[in-house]
Structure formats: C-alpha cells, structure tokens
Amino acid sequence: MRLNYYPPCPQPENVIGLKPHSDAGSLTILLQANEVDGLQIRKDGMLMPITPVSNAFIINVGDILEILTNGIYRSIEHRVTINSKKERISIATFHKPQMNKVISPIESLVTFERLALFRRINVADYYKKYFSRQLQEKSVPNDVRIKSNNCVHKIL
Ligand SMILES: O=C(O)CCC(=O)C(=O)O
C-alpha cells in the first residue's frame, strides 16, 4: 500500500506529481482520498483527467495482468499533476503475485492466432527490473516483452 501526498505548488506547470507510468502489479485499487483533481490517464494517445467520485475506488490494470492475459487486458499509463492551491492525497493498494512465483501468459491465451507477447519470468526478478528503471510511460521491462517478429506460440 502507498500513501501519496502531493503538496500544492504556485507554479504547477513547472512540476509533476508523479511521472507517467503503468503500475507493475496485477491490479491497483486507488482512492483519491481528499477528492482533489490531478490524476490523468492516457487514452487513445491523449491524456485525460479522472475526476474524483465520492466514495469510489479506481481500479487500474497493471503490467502483470497484461502479461498474464497475454496483452488482452492492457495496463494503463497514468500520471499525477499538481494543484496550485490544494494539497492532494491518494491511497494506492497494489495487488501482485508472491515474490517466489513465476509469471507468464496463461497457456490457454497463447494460440497460433495470438502468439505469446511476454516471456516467463520470476516475480522477484520482474520487480528488480521494474524498480531498476525510472518511471516511464508503459512499464513492462523490455526484455520481458517478446519482439513482434519473434513472437512464439509456446510460452518461453
Ligand atoms: O495519486 C494518484 O492518484 C495515483 C498514484 C499512483 O499512480 C501510484 O501510486 O502508482
């Protein structure tokens, strides 16, 4: 679980609360706790604001769910901007497999029509790769994603 605190800044255009990223885990349950704007997602290439709704959680698909579903569920790129007057608080709960497990696309979702997009990887190694990079757009580490011309019909 992570508690995010974003202090106000009189020049919000010069700062960023949280750089664009997708969450590493399978699902994130997010509460925009004090209902201040700032969260944006990238949809069809455009950044769009997610206006807080009272007593509602946001459910984010993370990179591990994208891997497990062989890309059928796509993780979502998002970022947080800063408000000029109001502080912002959010609470994110990250759900993920245990560190000693291995993840790969679910076998029944790998077919000749839908080749494997991701390699098999140990969860601990996956997180090591994730955290050894800067937050950047969609986050599935490159060497977990299989290059499109090398896609396979069996999980590696
Ligand atoms: O503060 C937010 O609304 C989003 C937080 C977030 O993306 C994260 O903690 O990964």
Ligand SMILES: [Fe+2]
């Ligand atoms: Fe996030």
